[in-house]
Amino acid sequence: MADLKKQIIEQLNLQHITPDQIGNDQPLFVEGLGLDSIDALELIVLLQQQYNIKINNAEDGPKVFSSVRSMAEYITANQQA
Amino acid sequence: MSEHLYISSSCTINSHHVFKDESLLFEGNSVGTEWLLMVYKHFRFGYPKFYKMDNLSKLGWLATEVLLQNMDLKTYQPHDVGIVLTNKSSSLDTDFKYFETVKTIASPALFVYTLPNIVIGEISIRHQLKGENVLFVTKKFDIGFMLQYVQGLFTAGSVQSCICGWLEYFGTTIEAAMYLVEKSDNGTAIPFTKENINKIYQLTNG
Numbered sequence: 001m002a003d004l005k006k007q008i009i010e011q012l013n014l015q016h017i018t019p020d021q022i023g024n025d026q027p028l029f030v031e032g033l034g035l036d037s038i039d040a041l042e043l044i045v046l047l048q049q050q051y052n053i054k055i056n057n058a059e060d061g062p063k064v065f066s067s068v069r070s071m072a073e074y075i076t077a078n079q080q081a
Numbered sequence: 082m083s084e085h086l087y088i089s090s091s092c093t094i095n096s097h098h099v100f101k102d103e104s105l106l107f108e109g110n111s112v113g114t115e116w117l118l119m120v121y122k123h124f125r126f127g128y129p130k131f132y133k134m135d136n137l138s139k140l141g142w143l144a145t146e147v148l149l150q151n152m153d154l155k156t157y158q159p160h161d162v163g164i165v166l167t168n169k170s171s172s173l174d175t176d177f178k179y180f181e182t183v184k185t186i187a188s189p190a191l192f193v194y195t196l197p198n199i200v201i202g203e204i205s206i207r208h209q210l211k212g213e214n215v216l217f218v219t220k221k222f223d224i225g226f227m228l229q230y231v232q233g234l235f236t237a238g239s240v241q242s243c244i245c246g247w248l249e250y251f252g253t254t255i256e257a258a259m260y261l262v263e264k265s266d267n268g269t270a271i272p273f274t275k276e277n278i279n280k281i282y283q284l285t286n287g
Contacts, residue, residue: 013190015132041189048186 011046024069053078087270092148093284094257135175135194137250138203144257163240164214170251172197256285
């Protein structure tokens with residue numbers, strides 16, 4: 001998950017924080033990291049670019065991107081598939 | 082009959098210098114985006130969204146922050162403060178970067194900055210401004226046009242105060258010449274004239 005945090009910081013230009021400041025289960029949106037809708041799109045791009053994973057069902061988005069852990073689990077599950 | 086207007090404050094940023102009211106505040110040797118980041122850190126502006134902005138927005142945001150230091154816009158209603166900007170290269174700096182991403186996976190974060198007036202939105206969000214705003218793309222810095230247009234806004238009662246300026250970021254060119262125009266003299270203000278606007282703009286050359 002440490003690598004994923006670095007990728008998130010780079011992809012979203014979150015230069016004001018470091019990977020260790022992002023909790024594994026911390027919400028990424030609103031009250032957590034405070035990401036917005038454009039950031040959500042950039043996270044989709046990150047999955048495609050770094051892991052060649054596409055989210056085919058838009059309804060999965062909120063669950064997949066709820067935290068770094070949920071993203072990591074989604075990546076692991078879909079890379080193994 | 083045109084009103085007497087005043088420039089209450091000004092900020093000029095070029096490739097290596099930051100001026101406030103025509104006095105040098107800061108200089109550095111970094112270039113491009115790194116220079117803008119250097120300015121941001123020097124003044125200790127705490128605004129995480131800054132990192133996400135494109136270069137044109139970063140430049141305009143920084144110039145406005147310096148411009149409005151020690152200025153109290155809260156004496157105005159949000160819809161009474163206008164923003165009038167001009168530049169030559171529109172949002173080309175970001176347009177080219179976005180075009181590069183389109184060849185693989187288009188970047189949503191770059192796409193939202195492929196309009197030059199997004200910088201006005203960033204400034205408006207930061208300072209909670211809701212007044213009339215516009216960004217004109219012109220071949221060169223046209224002082225006469227700016228003077229006439231801004232004067233017209235005041236005469237029509239559309240604004241009570243106006244953040245104005247030239248804002249150019251493209252290639253190696255970094256030019257921000259911004260000034261706050263108001264109806265009253267705050268004691269240190271200078272008249273809103275072609276000569277005084279030109280003095281502020283000329284600092285973009287060093």
